[in-house]
Amino acid sequence: MRLSRYFMPTLREAPADAQIVSHQLMLRAGMIRQEAAGIYAWLPLGLKVLKKIEQIVREEMDRAGAIEVLLPTLQLADLWRESGRYDDYGDEMLRIKDRHDRDLLYGPTAEEVITEIFRAYVKSYKDLPKNLYNIQWKFRDERRPRFGVMRGREFLMKDAYSFDIDEAAARKSYNRMFLAYLNIYARLGLKAIPVKADPGPIGGDLSHEFIILADTGESEVFAHGDLVEMGAPGPDIDWDGDLEPLVTQRASLYAASDEMHDAARFEAEVPADKRMTARGIEVGHIFYFGEKYSKPMKALVTGPDGKDAPIHGGSYGVGVSRLVAGIIEASHDEAGIIWPDAVAPFGVAVVNLRPGTAEVDAVAEQAYKALEAAGKEPLLDDRDDRPGAKFASIDLVGIPWQLIVGPKGVADGVVEIKRRATGERQTLPLEAALKVIAG
Numbered sequence: 244m245r246l247s248r249y250f251m252p253t254l255r256e257a258p259a260d261a262q263i264v265s266h267q268l269m270l271r272a273g274m275i276r277q278e279a280a281g282i283y284a285w286l287p288l289g290l291k292v293l294k295k296i297e298q299i300v301r302e303e304m305d306r307a308g309a310i311e312v313l314l315p316t317l318q319l320a321d322l323w324r325e326s327g328r329y330d331d332y333g334d335e336m337l338r339i340k341d342r343h344d345r346d347l348l349y350g351p352t353a354e355e356v357i358t359e360i361f362r363a364y365v366k367s368y369k370d371l372p373k374n375l376y377n378i379q380w381k382f383r384d385e386r387r388p389r390f391g392v393m394r395g396r397e398f399l400m401k402d403a404y405s406f407d408i409d410e411a412a413a414r415k416s417y418n419r420m421f422l423a424y425l426n427i428y429a430r431l432g433l434k435a436i437p438v439k440a441d442p443g444p445i446g447g448d449l450s451h452e453f454i455i456l457a458d459t460g461e462s463e464v465f466a467h468g469d470l471v472e473m474g475a476p477g478p479d480i481d482w483d484g485d486l487e488p489l490v491t492q493r494a495s496l497y498a499a500s501d502e503m504h505d506a507a508r509f510e511a512e513v514p515a516d517k518r519m520t521a522r523g524i525e526v527g528h529i530f531y532f533g534e535k536y537s538k539p540m541k542a543l544v545t546g547p548d549g550k551d552a553p554i555h556g557g558s559y560g561v562g563v564s565r566l567v568a569g570i571i572e573a574s575h576d577e578a579g580i581i582w583p584d585a586v587a588p589f590g591v592a593v594v595n596l597r598p599g600t601a602e603v604d605a606v607a608e609q610a611y612k613a614l615e616a617a618g619k620e621p622l623l624d625d626r627d628d629r630p631g632a633k634f635a636s637i638d639l640v641g642i643p644w645q646l647i648v649g650p651k652g653v654a655d656g657v658v659e660i661k662r663r664a665t666g667e668r669q670t671l672p673l674e675a676a677l678k679v680i681a682g
């Protein structure tokens with residue numbers, strides 16, 4: 244991509260109402276534009292990052308044996324009347340009427356829709372287990388949408404739904420998702436802590452939230468200071484064993500407490516010198532709820548004994564659009580965003596310091612083409628601008644590498660490369676520079 248033809252509307256300053264760093268940086272980097280409270284347009288750079296996160300989530304769901312579907316954003320209220328949640332859900336549900344005066348809603352989640360699909364086709368225990376997932380926009384009419392895409396009203400969620408014959412099998416499905424979640428966050432370069440959680444309006448008796456630590460987070464985590472091994476399932480996690488953890492030993496500073504919602508009990512059990520609280524961002528939430536939806540909605544399968552029984556279900560959410568902000572909270576400096584390579588909108592910026600000078604243009608073009616051929620998704624900064632302004636905007640948008648081509652270097656047969664995360668610079672002949680970046 245040539246920056247002179249791209250659409251990357253960076254801002255020198257963030258609007259005053261952006262309170263947290265990820266919101267400020269997403270606005271300044273030209274990633275999103277607010278269209279209404281909690282409703283955002285995704286601009287090219289933001290969309291690229293969103294799609295990369297979405298793809299990592301998709302790959303890990305597929306690897307864990309879940310199967311992708313695409314559900315509609317609008318749902319029939321009658322389905323929610325069947326489960327009993329239509330009235331319970333309250334003001335967060337955006338209710339809509341169509342021209343026939345039918346009650347619809349913009350889905351805040353999809354347990355009812357997926358249960359309706361499942362019961363239409365699956366009738367026998369022989370077809371279980373099944374896990375269907377969906378990456379789709381959701382709407383929750385949050386009382387206080389804030390912090391940009393961190394708490395939006397419209398947001399992108401991956402939601403997976405498991406169907407099993409009994410509780411033991413369902414807990415295995417739950418544990419597979421638990422492990423897949425650890426793998427997702429590890430690939431995104433995040434340290435996410437699983438915390439036992441309150442199932443809230445989704446229901447059920449077993450639930451974990453996945454929290455990344457950040458001072459600006461809205462979730463409070465009670466933790467103690469022992470080192471724990473993550474990646475391998477925890478003590479209460481029995482998993483199939485055929486799904487390999489990507490991180491076999493990720494030492495984390497914090498073991499999250501099971502008593503997140505019961506601070507008093509927690510404090511009684513953990514010695515004072517090991518107690519601490521931290522703030523964090525909830526980037527995923529998984530639930531085991533058994534027959535909560537299958538019973539009222541009559542999602543029954545015939546078991547080996549010939550009897551029909553409701554399936555045991557779970558649901559598993561990842562906040563895909565929230566993760567864009569979460570990664571920025573975890574990875575930035577005074578100059579701007581520092582994208583982990585896995586989700587960077589471009590792998591490298593080729594910064595031409597003197598566009599219009601034939602020899603400099605030639606080297607910049609050569610670098611750009613080589614990096615494109617190597618699959619590094621280069622952005623060619625061919626803008627007619629001061630070097631300082633170019634560096635500032637490339638640092639701001641967080642591209643992991645810069646390859647800088649200027650008249651002096653070209654005369655000496657070298658270019659400069661800079662790693663965004665460390666600021667480390669090297670001056671090298673072009674071929675050697677390309678090797679460092681493209682591996």
Ligand code: 5CA
Binds near residue numbers: 354563
């Ligand atoms: N049905 C279940 C699992 S599929 C469910 O809806 N879970 S949830 O309510 O916990 O949402 C899943 C994830 O979506 C959350 O962990 C969070 O990361 C993200 N999320 C929830 N509400 C918002 C919001 N208003 N803005 C951005 N992300 C959100």
